[in-house]
Amino acid sequence: MPLYESVIQEKPPIVLDIGNAYTKLGFAAEAHPRKIIPTTVVLSTTSETKRLFDFADTTEFYDQIVDFLQMIFFKHLLVSPKERKIVVVENIFGQTVTRETLARVLFKHFDMSSVLFVPAHLISLSTLALPTAVVVDIGYSEVTVMPVFSGVQIMPAFMDQSYGGSAVHNEIKRQLVASGIKESLLTENVLEDIKVRVCFVTTFERAQARLKGNEPQPTPSPSVDYPICDYDTIIEIPGIVRETVYEIMFEQSNERDSLPHLILRAILECSVDVRRALLESIFLIGGGAMVMGLLPRLKQELQHLLETDAYYKDRFHGEVEFKFYKPIGKENFTAWLGGALCGATDLIQTRSLTKDAYARNEHVPDWTNLCDNRHAGS
Amino acid sequence: MSFMQPSPVKYACSCGIVNPINKLFFCRHCPKLRCGYCVSHEVESHFCSNCLENIPSSEARHKKNCCANCFDCPCCHHTLSARATTVPVVRKTEEPKDGESAGAATPPPASSKPSAVPTTKKMYYLSCLSCRWTTRDVGIPDQGVATGTWPDNECLYQARFNTLMEYYQSVVLQEKQEKQEFQRRKAPKAHKFPSLTDRTGLTVSLIRRQIGWSEKNVPKTKPLNITPAEAISELEDLPQDIFTQPINLRNITTVAQRHSQPADQPTAVGNLYPQRRSLWIKRSLRCRQCEHNLIKPEYHPTSIKYRIQLFASYHVPEVVMVRLEHPLEAGQSNAILLKLSNPTMYDMTISILDEKPTEEPQINPDEFQATCKIKEEAVTSSPLMKVAALARQTLTKEVTREVRDVANAKIKLLESEFVLNQRDDSKEFDEEVQAQTEEPNFIVWRKGNKVLLRLQFTPAAELEVNDVVTLGFFMQYTYVNTVSNTAEKKEPTTHTLSSRLFIDAGRIEKGN
Numbered sequence: 001m002p003l004y005e006s007v008i009q010e011k012p013p014i015v016l017d018i019g020n021a022y023t024k025l026g027f028a029a030e031a032h033p034r035k036i037i038p039t040t041v042v043l044s045t046t047s048e049t050k051r052l053f054d055f056a057d058t059t060e061f062y063d064q065i066v067d068f069l070q071m072i073f074f075k076h077l078l079v080s081p082k083e084r085k086i087v088v089v090e091n092i093f094g095q096t097v098t099r100e101t102l103a104r105v106l107f108k109h110f111d112m113s114s115v116l117f118v119p120a121h122l123i124s125l126s127t128l129a130l131p132t133a134v135v136v137d138i139g140y141s142e143v144t145v146m147p148v149f150s151g152v153q154i155m156p157a158f159m160d161q162s163y164g165g166s167a168v169h170n171e172i173k174r175q176l177v178a179s180g181i182k183e184s185l186l187t188e189n190v191l192e193d194i195k196v197r198v199c200f201v202t203t204f205e206r207a208q209a210r211l212k213g214n215e216p217q218p219t220p221s222p223s224v225d226y227p228i229c230d231y232d233t234i235i236e237i238p239g240i241v242r243e244t245v246y247e248i249m250f251e252q253s254n255e256r257d258s259l260p261h262l263i264l265r266a267i268l269e270c271s272v273d274v275r276r277a278l279l280e281s282i283f284l285i286g287g288g289a290m291v292m293g294l295l296p297r298l299k300q301e302l303q304h305l306l307e308t309d310a311y312y313k314d315r316f317h318g319e320v321e322f323k324f325y326k327p328i329g330k331e332n333f334t335a336w337l338g339g340a341l342c343g344a345t346d347l348i349q350t351r352s353l354t355k356d357a358y359a360r361n362e363h364v365p366d367w368t369n370l371c372d373n374r375h376a377g378s
Numbered sequence: 379m380s381f382m383q384p385s386p387v388k389y390a391c392s393c394g395i396v397n398p399i400n401k402l403f404f405c406r407h408c409p410k411l412r413c414g415y416c417v418s419h420e421v422e423s424h425f426c427s428n429c430l431e432n433i434p435s436s437e438a439r440h441k442k443n444c445c446a447n448c449f450d451c452p453c454c455h456h457t458l459s460a461r462a463t464t465v466p467v468v469r470k471t472e473e474p475k476d477g478e479s480a481g482a483a484t485p486p487p488a489s490s491k492p493s494a495v496p497t498t499k500k501m502y503y504l505s506c507l508s509c510r511w512t513t514r515d516v517g518i519p520d521q522g523v524a525t526g527t528w529p530d531n532e533c534l535y536q537a538r539f540n541t542l543m544e545y546y547q548s549v550v551l552q553e554k555q556e557k558q559e560f561q562r563r564k565a566p567k568a569h570k571f572p573s574l575t576d577r578t579g580l581t582v583s584l585i586r587r588q589i590g591w592s593e594k595n596v597p598k599t600k601p602l603n604i605t606p607a608e609a610i611s612e613l614e615d616l617p618q619d620i621f622t623q624p625i626n627l628r629n630i631t632t633v634a635q636r637h638s639q640p641a642d643q644p645t646a647v648g649n650l651y652p653q654r655r656s657l658w659i660k661r662s663l664r665c666r667q668c669e670h671n672l673i674k675p676e677y678h679p680t681s682i683k684y685r686i687q688l689f690a691s692y693h694v695p696e697v698v699m700v701r702l703e704h705p706l707e708a709g710q711s712n713a714i715l716l717k718l719s720n721p722t723m724y725d726m727t728i729s730i731l732d733e734k735p736t737e738e739p740q741i742n743p744d745e746f747q748a749t750c751k752i753k754e755e756a757v758t759s760s761p762l763m764k765v766a767a768l769a770r771q772t773l774t775k776e777v778t779r780e781v782r783d784v785a786n787a788k789i790k791l792l793e794s795e796f797v798l799n800q801r802d803d804s805k806e807f808d809e810e811v812q813a814q815t816e817e818p819n820f821i822v823w824r825k826g827n828k829v830l831l832r833l834q835f836t837p838a839a840e841l842e843v844n845d846v847v848t849l850g851f852f853m854q855y856t857y858v859n860t861v862s863n864t865a866e867k868k869e870p871t872t873h874t875l876s877s878r879l880f881i882d883a884g885r886i887e888k889g890n
Contacts, residue, residue, distance in 0.1 A: 022637070031539040032641040034442070044414065045395075059779075066415070073419075078443045078659050080420045111418065128607035129542055197630045203616055222624040281609050293616040323609035328535040328542075330643050337539075344543050345550040 013085035013343040014077060017120070017336040018102075020053060021140035021165060022287065024336035025072055028087060028343025033333050035076045041068040058101060065105045073110070081110040085352060087343040089335045091144070092119040093158065096366065103364045107355050114352035116343070117364070121146035122153050123338030124285050127328050132274070133281040134263060137335070138288030140165040143249075143259060145266040149274045157269035159262045163248050165288050168195055171245045181235050185228055194237060195245070198224050201293035202243040204300035207250065246291065250301055260301040264312055275316070283325045287332035295324055387697050389690070390878035391416060394779035399697075402690035403672045405665040406861050409873055411690055412665060416778075417672055422662040425679035428457050428655055432679050444654035447525050451506035452635060452650035458504040460524045461512075467499045504528070504652055516648055531651045533641045545604040662686075692721050695728060695798060695855055697879060700830065705887040706847050709839035711790075713832050714849065714883060720798040720827040724858035724870075729795035730833065731852040735876050781878060785850025786841060790834035792820050798855075801827040841886050849881040 017024040019039060026033035039052045041064045052068050055061035073081045086106060090099060099117065106112045121135040121144070131151045137144045145159040169191040177183050206218045220239035227234045249259040256265065267278045284295065302322050306312050327334045342348070353364060365372040385398035392408075393416035403412045424438040425431060426445035433445070449458040501520035505512040513528070514520070521527060533539070629647050636643040638653055663673040674686040700715040720726050796818060805826045823830040837847045854876040 024640075029543060031533045031536050034640070036637040036640050070419070074421070074659060074661065076656075078421060078424060078438070078657060082418065082420065126546065127542065129545060129604045130606045193632055196633050196636075197627060198625070200616065200620060206621075219621070221621050224625060224627060226627065292620075296613045296615050299611075299613060321611050323611045324613060325607050325609050328538050328607075329641070332643075333640065341539075341542055341546055345546045346554060347550055350554070 011079075011084055013087055013116075013348050014073075014079070014081075015087045015089070015336060015339040015343050016072070017089035017333070017339060018052070019139060019287075022332070023052075023072070024089075024333045025076060026336065026340065027077075028340050028348070030340055031337070032329060033336050033340075036333065037072075037076065039068075041071070043067055044070075053098075058097060061097070061101050062105060065101060066109050069105060069110065081106075081112050083111070083113050085114045085116070085343075085348055086112055087116045087118060087339045087348065089120050089123060089339040090117050092121065092146070092153065092367075093144070093160070096368075099364055099366070103353070103358065104362075107358050112355070114348070114354045115358075115364075116348055116352040118339055118342050119153065120285075120335040120338075122148055122151070123342055124283065124327075124335045125151075126338045126341050127334055128283065128325055130281070130325070132277050133283040133325065134267060134278050136259075136263060136282065136284045136286075136289070138164060138284065138286040140287070143262070143288070145262050147266055147270050147274075147278050149270065149278070154270050154274075157266045159266045159269075161257050161259075161262055163259070164286075165192075165195070167248055168199075168245055168288075171248050172199070172241065175241045175245065176235070176237070179238055179241070185231055185233065185235065187230075190228055194226060195291075198226065198237055199242050199245050199291070201246040201249075201291055201297045203293065204297055204304070206243070207247065207297075210244070211252075246294070250297070258301075260298060260305050263298075263302065264305060268312075268315055276320075279316075279320055280323045281325060282322060283327075285327065285331050285334040289331040299324065386699050386882040388880045388882070389694070390781045390880070392778070394781050396781065396880060399691050399694065400689075402694075403663065404688050404690040404693040405668065405670060405672055406688060406693070406859060407668045407670045408665060409857065409859060409875060410667075411694065411877060412672060414663075416666060417663040418666050420662050420664060422660040422675055423677055423679070424657045424659055426655060427658045430679045432677065433657060438657055441654075443657050445657060446654075448655040449504055449528065449652040450638075450655050451509060451511050452638060452653055453511045453647075454506060454509040455634075455638060455653075456506050456508035457655065458506050458511075458513075458652055460502045461505045462500050462502050462524070463520070464498040465501050465520070467497045511650075513652060516650060518651070528652055530654075531639065531642060541602075541604060545602050548602050693857065694877060695720055695726060695853070697853070697881075699881055699883070702883060703832075706837055706884055707888050708837050708841040708845075708886050711834060711836045713834045714881070715822065716831045716833055716881075718798060718829050718831060720801055722858065723800050725800050725856075726798040727795055727856045728798050729854045730789070730792050731854055731876070732789055732791060734852055734878070735854050735874075783850060784848050784880060786845075787835045787837045787847050787849050787883070789849060789851050790836075792818070792831075792833070794818055795854075796821060796829065798829055799824075799827050835883075837883075837886065843888070844885050846885055847883040849883055850878065852876050852878050 012027040012029055015026055015028050015033075017033075021039060022036050023039045024033040024036050026035070040049050041052050042049050043064070044067050045063070050064075052064055055064060069081070073079060088099075088102065103115055106115055121137060124135055124137075125131070125133055125148055132149050134145060134147045137146075142160050142162050142164050145157075147154045147157045169188065172191050172194055173183070173186050176186060209218050221242050223239045224237045224242065225234050226237050251258055263282065267275050270278060282298075284298075299322050306316055306320060327337075329337050358364070367373065385400070387398065388396045389399055389402055389411060390396050391402060391413040392410040393413065395413055395415055397413050401413060403417065404410075405412050421435070424433045424435055424443070426433065426448055428448040429445065431445070431447075433441070450456065451458050499522070501522060502524045503513045503518075503520045518529065631644055631647055631650065635650060636645070639650065642649070644650060660675045660679070661673070662671055662675065664671055671686045672688045673684060675681075676683045676685055696719050698717040698719075700717050703713040703715070704710070706712060718728065817824065820832050821829055822832050833849075835849055841847065854874060857873050857875050858870050859873055860870045
């Protein structure tokens, strides 16, 4: 095939990353998404707003996806979806019902010509031009850790925990309600705004001092008067709240499930030969990774665990220094950016699930499904 | 029909979703009811909702679906308007003359030097009339022209992104070439006669090399070199003053403001830049079964008219609920008054049924589609369109869902069918009373194309107080179709169609 046929396409493929809180949408070969919109859908039947992933049965979910994509195509991207290609960035451990329903909507309702599902963790690495890293995705509903070595995801080493953005929201709410603020004021939007504008991850030394209960305790940051316009009130956010809400990610427990533990355990699940390479390449993506002070804190916590925790001391030897990668864009659309890079190459032609292939057996190939995993010859 | 209140009368669309008549379309070619869900939407034209300028789709794609002239406020997403100011301009040639005052006061040259011609220049800046944000707040210099060459916020890593893209394109291309090469070698050559090279072990490339010719093979593309990202171990620490200095919330952007500028997502208000306004579109709707247009708007953005408009209320008799005779009671017979009106230019014969009438074998869908396609081919008759038509056949059809039956009252059927007269606008002004004909007793009143109908029903006995009573029935009507599907038949054809209706009659008021 001549070069021009494969590379130059008249219609650029659509790239979609549907997150639990925000959806990133745009076109392939563009350096940033066109829009970042909340993953909520206004139902065409009852015109109420609800989250896309709240559903009782598949039919309801199908209708919600139809309404949601209708809005994306005709209000934001302004293209006819018919006969177009699309790249969907997906969570590799996402629910089967999600991708099956999504594929059904894309092919049957919108009549698109092909869909390319790309795994978020792996494709994020393409923005660094690297084959190896531990990819930590701090999303809204969960934190996931996936080590990738030489472009292969190490599936058994996958780890996840539920302290993502929504857990931080709950923590802010809990602390503010405890300090005497009415719960009805603290809607989800207000909590998110407080989290993004006011809160940060405190330093390792201060957190340790709090933990040990030493005297004197570090003086907390100045408190902030936060106006809530909808109710015409001003609430005071104490400095201690600003500093400590992110401590849920670093809470020590016997479960060994705080964020640094999660990363170290994921690396330990990998084979011995790849561990050192992984230790020196940690890549944080997802909107939750954009908070101030997270990286230095995480690094210090990891170093601290290696030095003090006997379990890790026995398993990691020699001089270890944790290194981190900076994303080229912003963390919250790094996975989308990987999808945009992927959609710009010829992979969109060769690796996509086409409409004809889908029409044959109405099924999306999945790595967990034995039918799709068998060798092609058998 | 009221636009503010949801209509109590709902029609079941052919796809199984229940809608009021003002949300439905009618495909004359099928002929069936369609709704927004079961038609395919297409982008007809792009326009800017602020300056109402029509923008061709190629230009819209080039401009990334943004208007060239209009901007949105980055703070509140309201439209920005250009404000003009006059600024005094100091002529460079005059400067040496007032040498003694040049250092001290240059701003008012017109007043200090009356002999100099007061030259002023109109300068423009953008201002939000809603939240008072201006481009001056963030230090964007004023522009000489109103439409202005306002700065686009450039993507900082665009160069790196382009390098990455080229790199991956070359990697994928190389992979593909290797695969092709592999398949070429694997495939055995099917020659009728054994060639000389097979026997002697000489290959074409060997011979070429012996003769001294260049290699025939295409030079292999090598992936470009790329410097992978560097891992860093020195991370920037939290600024120390975060623990001591109070923060000013007014200087920190909200989530919505950050997301409206997705490339850089600034955290400080000072980095907000005017955003180019997104375009809007006009949509055209197309029936999925027969591929005919149902709605096609006029091209011009200011026009609200349509070139093709097949709204259901122009073709299907409209049913309006007038009133109930008695308050609703469970198990007590009641009657409802319905006004039916005929929007078409032909008389309709209407009957009310309680179960779906057996479909008369009017149109075989496959046959019909074939005729449609033949017509289409005759029009376009290009091989490309044929391919497209073939591709459409493989299209997997969406499953039609069953209409959810929510009726909970028993309808007493009418004794006979009745005629709904054609619509005649001139009759509206006629004073003379029509000659009274013998009417069936369920017709309360009749004028022009409208009929008031008395329909008896009994709500189900097991309903509780405050339960909604829903009547459900089938309305069968004759419809004269002026478009013909086949080329040879020119006269209008008459179909007998039926629609399923649900009427929300109200709530049970008294218990029994």
